[in-house]
Amino acid sequence: MRPADAWIDPSRPKERAFVTHGHSDHARGGHGAVWATPETLAIMATRYGEQNGNPVAYGEGFRVGEVDVRFVPAGHVLGSAQVVLEHAGERIVVSGDYKRREDPTCAPFEPVPCDIFITEATFGLPVFRHPDTGSEIDRLLHRLHSDPSRSVLVGVYALGKAQRVITELRRRGHEQPIYYHGAVERLCRLYEELGVSLGEMRHCAGVPKQEMAGHIVIAPPSALNDRWSRRLPDPVTAMASGWMRIRQRARQSNIELPLVISDHADWDELTCTIRELQPREVWITHGREEALKHWCMLHQIKARELNLVGYEDEDD
Ligand SMILES: [Zn+2]
Numbered sequence: 146m147r148p149a150d151a152w153i154d155p156s157r158p159k160e161r162a163f164v165t166h167g168h169s170d171h172a173r174g175g176h177g178a179v180w181a182t183p184e185t186l187a188i189m190a191t192r193y194g195e196q197n198g199n200p201v202a203y204g205e206g207f208r209v210g211e212v213d214v215r216f217v218p219a220g221h222v223l224g225s226a227q228v229v230l231e232h233a234g235e236r237i238v239v240s241g242d243y244k245r246r247e248d249p250t251c252a253p254f255e256p257v258p259c260d261i262f263i264t265e266a267t268f269g270l271p272v273f274r275h276p277d278t279g280s281e282i283d284r285l286l287h288r289l290h291s292d293p294s295r296s297v298l299v300g301v302y303a304l305g306k307a308q309r310v311i312t313e314l315r316r317r318g319h320e321q322p323i324y325y326h327g328a329v330e331r332l333c334r335l336y337e338e339l340g341v342s343l344g345e346m347r348h349c350a351g352v353p354k355q356e357m358a359g360h361i362v363i364a365p366p367s368a369l370n371d372r373w374s375r376r377l378p379d380p381v382t383a384m385a386s387g388w389m390r391i392r393q394r395a396r397q398s399n400i401e402l403p404l405v406i407s408d409h410a411d412w413d414e415l416t417c418t419i420r421e422l423q424p425r426e427v428w429i430t431h432g433r434e435e436a437l438k439h440w441c442m443l444h445q446i447k448a449r450e451l452n453l454v455g456y457e458d459e460d461d
């Protein structure tokens with residue numbers, strides 16, 4: 146953002162950075178100064194150590210150079226924000242990663258009408274329509290209850306997806322302890338400290354195999370086909386991701402129970418959001434730009450691709 150001389154989610158260390166949320170493709174350590182929500186700064190401190198941070202609460206305005214800035218909720222993960230920039234009578238909204246569905250672990254996306262909307266497009270194809278989250282969680286519980294001699298191992302990203310799946314399970318009445326791989330421990334703790342309760346959680350380490358039969362085990366995707374999983378009793382391998390919509394992808398990763406649960410907007414959420422915000426122009430980043438660009442053109446909205454180098458989504 147030139148008039149503010151600041152960068153949004155820069156992939157290299159910069160003098161001034163606005164960081165939308167804690168995923169590693171957006172939040173990097175080592176900037177001169179970081180503006181972000183208190184939750185995002187706490188997540189960054191957990192992952193990279195203490196940063197030179199300026200905490201900004203949702204809705205609180207501040208000025209950098211000639212630009213008025215505020216953060217509003219993006220509904221993606223705890224602390225995630227869209228950046229609203231106002232300069233010379235023009236308003237630009239940078240969505241960061243976002244979704245429109247309810248998520249018990251974070252504040253809901255706040256629509257801000259604008260002149261230019263810079264949107265992500267991770268799932269920017271009409272084939273991506275995420276099913277209802279509750280029904281995916283019910284499939285998981287059904288599988289768990291259908292064979293109490295096995296555990297169900299659910300692959301999830303450590304930041305956001307893990308805590309969302311756990312709270313959705315609690316909402317569906319699952320009160321049993323949930324076991325976890327060490328890699329998700331720190332962020333689960335942090336979520337609890339920041340007010341998201343996860344119920345009874347137990348570390349897998351040192352637990353006898355049979356004790357985990359009939360239970361859910363949460364682990365990062367990398368652990369699913371790893372030696373590590375041999376400590377579990379005949380696990381059913383599940384994975385919670387928007388990519389599970391693609392059957393081939395599930396098959397390639399030996400996923401027995403694909404769960405389509407995403408922290409990104411699906412095609413309908415992307416297009417409904419653009420309709421709602423009525424921007425003059427849409428700039429599309431971070432994913433599959435072509436189809437969404439075409440959709441905008443059909444709806445008389447100017448659109449262009451913004452190719453960002455060095456982005457590889459951590460989460461989906
Ligand atoms: Zn993200």
Ligand SMILES: [Zn+2]
Pocket residue numbers: 168170171242431458459460
């Ligand atoms: Zn991202």
